[in-house]
Amino acid sequence: MESIKKLNISKSLLLDCKQTVKDFPLAYETYGKLNENKDNAILVFHALTGDQFVTGLNPITKKEGWWGTAVGPGKAIDTDKYFVICANVIGGCMGSWGPKEVDKKTNEPYGLNFPVITIRDIVRAQETLLDYLGVEKLLCATGGSMGGMQTLQFCATFPNRTYSAMPIACSTSHSAQNIALNELARQAVMADPVWDKGKYIKKNVQPKNGLAVARMVGHISYLSEKGMQEKFGRKLQERGDYDFSFNADFQVESYLRHQGFAFVERFDANSILYITRAMDYFDLSRQYKGGLTEAFKNQQTKFLVISFSSDWLYTTKENKDTVIALNAAGTDVSFAEIKTDKGHDSFLVDEPEFLKTIKGFIDSMHIKFKNEKRI
Amino acid sequence: MKKEFKVIAELLPNNIRVLDVGCGDGSLMDLLIKEKNIEARGLEIKEEHVKKCIYKGLSVIEGNAETELNQFPDQSFDYVILSQTLQAFYSPEKVLKDLLRVGKCAIVSIPNFGYWKVRTSLLLFGKMPVTKTLPYSWHNTPNLHMCTIKDMYNFCAAKDIKIDKILGLNGDRTSQIKKNNLEIKNLFSKIGIFVLS
Numbered sequence: 001m002e003s004i005k006k007l008n009i010s011k012s013l014l015l016d017c018k019q020t021v022k023d024f025p026l027a028y029e030t031y032g033k034l035n036e037n038k039d040n041a042i043l044v045f046h047a048l049t050g051d052q053f054v055t056g057l058n059p060i061t062k063k064e065g066w067w068g069t070a071v072g073p074g075k076a077i078d079t080d081k082y083f084v085i086c087a088n089v090i091g092g093c094m095g096s097w098g099p100k101e102v103d104k105k106t107n108e109p110y111g112l113n114f115p116v117i118t119i120r121d122i123v124r125a126q127e128t129l130l131d132y133l134g135v136e137k138l139l140c141a142t143g144g145s146m147g148g149m150q151t152l153q154f155c156a157t158f159p160n161r162t163y164s165a166m167p168i169a170c171s172t173s174h175s176a177q178n179i180a181l182n183e184l185a186r187q188a189v190m191a192d193p194v195w196d197k198g199k200y201i202k203k204n205v206q207p208k209n210g211l212a213v214a215r216m217v218g219h220i221s222y223l224s225e226k227g228m229q230e231k232f233g234r235k236l237q238e239r240g241d242y243d244f245s246f247n248a249d250f251q252v253e254s255y256l257r258h259q260g261f262a263f264v265e266r267f268d269a270n271s272i273l274y275i276t277r278a279m280d281y282f283d284l285s286r287q288y289k290g291g292l293t294e295a296f297k298n299q300q301t302k303f304l305v306i307s308f309s310s311d312w313l314y315t316t317k318e319n320k321d322t323v324i325a326l327n328a329a330g331t332d333v334s335f336a337e338i339k340t341d342k343g344h345d346s347f348l349v350d351e352p353e354f355l356k357t358i359k360g361f362i363d364s365m366h367i368k369f370k371n372e373k374r375i
Numbered sequence: 376m377k378k379e380f381k382v383i384a385e386l387l388p389n390n391i392r393v394l395d396v397g398c399g400d401g402s403l404m405d406l407l408i409k410e411k412n413i414e415a416r417g418l419e420i421k422e423e424h425v426k427k428c429i430y431k432g433l434s435v436i437e438g439n440a441e442t443e444l445n446q447f448p449d450q451s452f453d454y455v456i457l458s459q460t461l462q463a464f465y466s467p468e469k470v471l472k473d474l475l476r477v478g479k480c481a482i483v484s485i486p487n488f489g490y491w492k493v494r495t496s497l498l499l500f501g502k503m504p505v506t507k508t509l510p511y512s513w514h515n516t517p518n519l520h521m522c523t524i525k526d527m528y529n530f531c532a533a534k535d536i537k538i539d540k541i542l543g544l545n546g547d548r549t550s551q552i553k554k555n556n557l558e559i560k561n562l563f564s565k566i567g568i569f570v571l572s
Contacts, residue, residue: 304429323436324446332416335436336425357426364432 003059004052004095005029009128016118016281027095028052028087028129031071032079039369041135042077042362043126043162044086045143045150048218048275049267051094052086055079060094061266069350076359082139082366087129089122089150091275093268097125100201100268111270112198119146119282123153130161137163139369140362144168144347145314146275149282152322155303156284156295163372164302164365166358168347169311171318172292172325173283178313181221182276185214189269198270211269212260219259224310224343228252285325292325299326302368303333304361306354308346334361379566380406382542382549383456383482386570387411391453394418394477396440397460401428408433416452418443441465444473452478459484459508459566462518468534475536475571484568487543489523489561508565524567525557531571540570 004027012022029052034041044054046066051058055065055072071077071084088096091114099114106113130138141151141162148170155165174182192210194200200207223231232252236242239249248254288294303326307319316337326333338354340346346354380403387393389411395404398417401424407413417435419425428435438446440457441464455478457470462485464470474481486508487493496504503513511518522530524543531538541552543564552560552567 302434320438320443320446327436327446327451328448330448330451332434333436334425334429334434335438336422336429337437339422353426357429360426360430364430368432 006095007129007132009097009125011128013121013124015115015121017115019115021097021115024090024097024125025095025101026087026090026097026125026129027092028085029054030086030133031055031084032082034083034134037370037373038135038137039139039373040081040366041083041085041130041133041138043130043135043138043141043154044071044077044084045123045141045147045154046086046089047143047145047147048272048279049215049263050147051092052088053094054084054086066348069348070355070358076355077142077362078359082362083135085129085133085135087126089275089278090125091117091122091271091278093271098268099198099270099274109201111201114270114274116277116281117274118278119149119153120157120287122278123150123157126154127158127161137161139366140164140166142166142168142358143170145170145344146279148314149279152284153282155299155301156288159299159301162301163369164304164361166304166306166361167319167322168306168358169308169314169319169344170322171314172295172322173285174280175318179280181217181313182280184217185276186273188213188217189272192269195269198273201268201270206264207269208261208264211264211267211272212257214269214272215260215263215267216256219256221313222343222345224312224341226310227341227343230341293328296326296329296331299329299331301331302365303331304357305333305335306347306357307335307337308342308344308354309337309339310341311344311346313344377402378547378549379458379484379544379568382544382568383458383484384410386482386540386542386568387413387454389413392416392451394447394452394455396444396455396457396474398424398428398433398435400424401431401433401435403456403458404428404433404435405431440470440473444470444477447477449476450479453480454478455481457481457483459486461485462520462522465519467520468530471534471536471571480539480570480572482568482570483527484566485522485524485527486518487524487561487564487567488521489525490565491562494562506565523561524552524564525561527567527569528557531569537572538569539572542568544568 006025050066053065055068088094148167151167189210192207195207235251237254285291307316323335395417404415425437455474493504543560544566
């Protein structure tokens with residue numbers, strides 16, 4: 001595991017569950033170089049099943065980074081020009097403090113003894129990384145889905161730490177539908193006998209069947225009805241007729257099974273429980289007594305909220321509600337809806353209109369930020 | 376740069392907050408930021424225009440002015456601008472009221488249906504007018520509620536909307552419109568610019 005960079009967070013952190021932690025690892029990766037004026041740093045927050053390896057070859061999974069379509073040399077977020085930072089969320093399983101890490105008190109993996117964390121805990125754990133990397137103020141904070149929630153939380157918690165922010169396909173609180181889908185994923189994991197109340201981790205096994213089902217649920221929710229119909233329709237998987245069995249006759253079944261079982265190779269089942277919980281608990285208006293307006297007041301940050309027309313997980317309406325809250329707080333906010341059939345997944349795939357938009361925003365923000373720093 | 380935008384810029388004080396409703400590609404916002412140090416925001420329905428604004432670093436929200444002005448708090452802008460779009464809404468009255476709720480003042484410009492060329496087109500040729508300011512044919516026009524400067528003047532009076540100033544535009548010429556020259560200016564202005572509060 002030498003290819004994982006880790007920062008030991010020695011500063012104590014009071015979690016939302018009232019537990020205090022310190023001396024825990026935060027795994028991270030950076031791309032590009034921080035320039036002399038320190039005006040080119042972009043903090044990327046990853047989504048539920050992502051990790052710190054944004055682009056290029058992921059040294060652990062040996063697969064392309066999760067946002068290679070958008071980030072990299074010559075890409076929309078150009079690493080020849082910008083310094084891109086991404087940390088693995090706490091609760092995750094790519095080197096940061098999470099349920100599969102060893103609890104120093106018991107010398108055993110945490111499993112369900114890991115504290116229930118929140119999006120705010122996740123974001124606060126990452127602040128020290130910016131200090132460590134010498135970034136006083138970011139050019140931009142961004143992420144899609146849960147990464148977008150972290151972006152909003154980051155701006156609310158650290159109002160002057162970024163010049164601009166781009167929350168993509170997210171909301172200020174998790175909807176009933178999203179909580180329900182997360183619960184479905186958790187129940188799938190917990191229904192697998194191998195899970196054994198999270199203790200599988202000590203036996204060095206993984207509740208693969210449950211975790212794969214959890215991932216399948218996710219994959220359905222990331223596509224749109226139209227996108228799925230166009231991609232798979234009723235096409236059969238490498239056969240001319242029905243098998244009259246419960247094998248994966250249909251391409252869509254085969255796709256889900258493949259996605260599900262590929263996932264268990266790289267992800268920890270307990271991490272799915274903890275991270276989905278953090279998403280469900282996310283409610284910015286609940287955090288601030290005065291509601292969302294209070295959460296975003298005194299913001300100097302320039303926002304661009306982006307939604308996708310066929311995203312039914314974090315709908316355009318929910319993203320617009322974020323815009324309304326930002327407007328009510330008097331912040332500088334832009335909003336664009338990308339018209340696409342690719343559903344919630346749109347931010348991860350090659351969607352030219354989306355990529356052009358984020359490039360246009362970040363490049364123009366960089367010019368403004370540079371000028372402001374000069375004055 | 377459109378003459379109309381220059382006239383609007385001249386009407387505005389420096390260092391204020393402005394919302395440009397139907398901001399297009401952001402040309403007016405750009406002008407206001409550069410020349411008047413104005414804090415400008417835009418609302419625009421067309422996706423490609425929204426993107427152009429974003430590339431320029433302008434703040435713009437993709438949305439429909441008819442239904443989405445409610446997202447802006449009361450009196451959150453010093454001026455709200457609506458350039459030549461009032462006639463395209465289903466309910467111009469509702470939009471006008473919203474503009475004056477969101478802004479302390481509003482600048483509303485209209486293509487003048489009372490302009491002599493428009494009148495003669497119908498009178499002499501018996502055809503719906505197609506001019507530079509009104510380039511559409513009857514079947515593809517987005518303009519649902521065409522009006523004249525005089526109509527707008529009477530409408531404001533009837534709805535208790537205070538008119539601070541009216542300017543008439545014809546090519547490069549600008550002139551002030553008052554009650555006593557309304558009839559003649561309504562005949563010779565291509566565009567009417569109303570400052571309302």
